[in-house]
Amino acid sequence: MNPRKIVAELHAELVRYGLVVWTAGNVSGRVPGEDLFVIKPSGVSYDELTPENMVVCDLDGNLVEGEHAPSSDTAAHAYVYRNMPEVGGVVHTHSTYASAWAARGEAIPCVLTAMADEFGGEIPVGPFALIGDDSIGQGIVETLKGHRSKAVLMQNHGVFTIGKDAKAAVKAAVMCEDVARTVHVARQLGDPLPIAQDDIDRLYDRYQNVYGQRSPR
Amino acid sequence: MNPRKIVAELHAELVRYGLVVWTAGNVSGRVPGEDLFVIKPSGVSYDELTPENMVVCDLDGNLVEGEHAPSSDTAAHAYVYRNMPEVGGVVHTHSTYASAWAARGEAIPCVLTAMADEFGGEIPVGPFALIGDDSIGQGIVETLKGHRSKAVLMQNHGVFTIGKDAKAAVKAAVMCEDVARTVHVARQLGDPLPIAQDDIDRLYDRYQNVYGQRSPR
Amino acid sequence: MNPRKIVAELHAELVRYGLVVWTAGNVSGRVPGEDLFVIKPSGVSYDELTPENMVVCDLDGNLVEGEHAPSSDTAAHAYVYRNMPEVGGVVHTHSTYASAWAARGEAIPCVLTAMADEFGGEIPVGPFALIGDDSIGQGIVETLKGHRSKAVLMQNHGVFTIGKDAKAAVKAAVMCEDVARTVHVARQLGDPLPIAQDDIDRLYDRYQNVYGQRSPR
Amino acid sequence: MNPRKIVAELHAELVRYGLVVWTAGNVSGRVPGEDLFVIKPSGVSYDELTPENMVVCDLDGNLVEGEHAPSSDTAAHAYVYRNMPEVGGVVHTHSTYASAWAARGEAIPCVLTAMADEFGGEIPVGPFALIGDDSIGQGIVETLKGHRSKAVLMQNHGVFTIGKDAKAAVKAAVMCEDVARTVHVARQLGDPLPIAQDDIDRLYDRYQNVYGQRSPR
Secondary structure, three states: OOOHHHHHHHHHHHHHHOOOOOOEEEEEEEEEOOEEEEEOOOOOOHHHHHOOEEEEEOOOOOOOOOOOEEEEOHHHHHHHHOOOOOEEEEEEEEHHHHHHHHHHOOOEEEOOHHHHHHHHHHHHHOOOOOOOHHHHHHHHHHHOOOOOOEEEOOOOOOOOOOOOOOOHHHHHHHHHHHHHHHHHHHHHHHOOOOOOOOHHHHHHHHHHHHHHOOOOO | OOOOHHHHHHHHHHHHOOOOOOOEEEEEOEEEEEEEEEEEEEOOOHHHHHOOEEEEEEOOEEEEEOOOOOOOOHHHHHHHHHHHHOOOOOEEOOOOHHHHHHHHHHOOOOHHHHHHHHHOOOOOOOOOOOOOOOOOHHHHHHOOOOOOOOEEEEOOOOEEEEEOHHHHHHHHHHHHHHHHHHHOOOOHHOOOOOOHHHHHHHHHHHHHOOOOOOOOO | OOHHHOOOOOOOOHHHOOOOOOOOEEEEEEEEOOOOEEEEEOOOHHOOOOOOOOEEEOOOOOOOOOOEEEEOHHHHHHHHHOOOOOOOOEEEEOOHHHHHHHHHOOOOOOOOHHHHHHHHHEEEEEEOOOOOOOOOHHHHHHHHHHOOEEEEEOOEEEEEEEOOOOHHHHHHHHHHHHHHHHHHHHHHHHOOOOOOHHHHHHHHHHHHOOOOOOOOO | HHHHHHHHHHHHHHHHHHOOOHHHOOOEOOOOOOEEEEEEEEOOHHHHOOOOOEEEEEEEOOOEEOOOOOOOOOOHHHHHHHHHOOOEEEEEEEEHHHHHHHHHHHEOOOOOOOHHHHHOEOOHHHHHHOOOOOHHHHHHHHHHHOOOOOEEEEEOOEEEEEEEHHHHHHHHHHHHHHHHHHHHHHOOOOOOOOHHOOOOOHHHHHHHHHOOOOOOO
16 A cells, blocks of 8 residues: 555544644654655644655755655654664654653553553653754664664653554554553552563563464455 | 445544554454454555455454455454453453553553443453463453453553444443553652442443433434 | 423433433423423333323323323422412432532532532422432422522432523523532542632522523424 | 534533533534634533534623523633633633642642643632622633643532633643542542642643644644
């Protein structure tokens, strides 16, 4: 499928799961076989997103195709694609519960089996970083390189997630907010029970290798 | 009605009441008169569920009909059907508030008349159990056998509910999250008032025997 | 408009504002000029409600018209109509935040101008009462007679609201949950500031007499 | 576009983001080039709003065009337009989280980069003021004059937001509730980390001057 179409349509999942308001948040996806990625245009509402108004950037974040300015978070996406060749999709949101953990600069502890499945442990916190240069991208990459988690809570800011493609990154964003909310709610009335590290390891291994349909769909 | 159609359509109730995100959660229903049950395929999104892509398994959880792999929770459903012949439907979700109680390993106390009606007392906690063998199924059955509650909070995991058919199990899942949320909210600002055991008994007895339309609908 | 149609359609507002799940909750409305009221049938889902399947009862709660059994809360509605001739509509829900206050047996303090407008002060708590006789109806009437509030939190149960007609009672149910939630959220992080009694009085007087469109619509 | 149409349609955003229930809340927008503004009629439901039933008032809040009574908050809107010539739109809601901060009379601290972007610092609290004269309008103007924030939490009441046009004021209302909720959630489990003042200044400056599409759209 057309990468512009895939990326445009995946934004609807951010809306469906309540991860974004107004024009905040964005999805990008690598163009297969090229040093390019598709990303949301800046400041355009979710209702107006179409394959046609998506923009295409090179891995330095320069606009290559498109009539709109790229998302103001483009530099962070570009930095991730340049430095993590295995990443095919990036998502950024200010989803409520994940951003609340980020505002306290606190990692989300792994106390749910679904979290062990998807993230393989805690969801870590990245540094406070200002928009405008590579600081945010660097913070994402330094935190996620060598970490099982595909989500990072950027301090006082929001969440970035990565995946093998744009859909996997969107899934990580959806699951991140879901576990951020459940663990928050659990913590409101006491301490969640820990899960032993080797149980986390077994769950993560199984989910990454066994879950879902084996045949390509 | 066709059991595949019933089970496929009931998944929409999990979405409607916000009990699931992405592909998590599943409904199954016994095929009347046969040692088989219909269940959700693994890793397929809720938008794509149809009677045709539901899968049919035997009571050992082996795939009997269907082109997709069955839900990764199939073994737990199968164990329940094998060991609780009165059960005609099983539902599994990671709904937020119920899973939060499960993360603390804490039963939901019966402090609402609607909870006495539907569950006849507290909603109990089942053991921590890993996916991959019969541990989850055993935990569900050991907790719910001889208990009025049709819902069990599996520690650090989520909820399983049972019912005389798939619709009743879905209702229990919806009501479980509703009371889990209300009791959570009540507890945030103090202690809910207890309901006397004999009042719980009277409410449970009445609701199980009097509520709803008498004639088949 | 046909009273069955009015009552059937108003149930959609309970769904829209998230006040009900599954078949819980009900709206009733007096039939103008007759000792009768229209109410929801018992155990029928919100999607299936039509003017035709609404049922009509007399003021003792006996079924007068309709093919379904009336709501299991019919006796409470009937008691209110018998004892409060000024009431033309009654609504019952287990909406989350209002029911949480009810579970603690705690009145909602009047700390919002919107609450002063609609309820004229705190929303009071009624007694714990079992379904099956006039206990619930008596608790509602004893609490609301001579009280400005059109909503009562029945202990460990849920909310009943009244109004000059069914629409006004539905509005009270919507506003009750809205203020129950806002005051709950305010209290989670400290003490809301009180509003002086004479300011509450002025707001209530103005809203009851000035707000909205003067001409009938 | 027709100012009545713009204002009528923007009300749908208040509904979409859950900022209003029943008939509460309102949007107004200045008529370009005239001493007039368009505002919601009083007590009319959101489903029934059309360009035709919007009303037009002069800057003293007198009805100039329209068959309905103007919103009961018209005097506050008019006062803002009279005293802040740079303002082209005003929005009022009782959105849950913002109103909860308002009920405690507590400003929302700037602990999120999105908040620095949009509001340039904390969201301040305005005085308790009764409806019926210019008190509310004065409280809004005194609080927001010379403040970066385009939102004010009126004590025990709700939120007023301003913007260069009605759409910008609606955006501020949406963002205000979003950050009110996230900061609330963050505070429930501890203290959010502060953002240094000069970082707030840089973020605010960049967002006001760089974000979005440069060309008119």
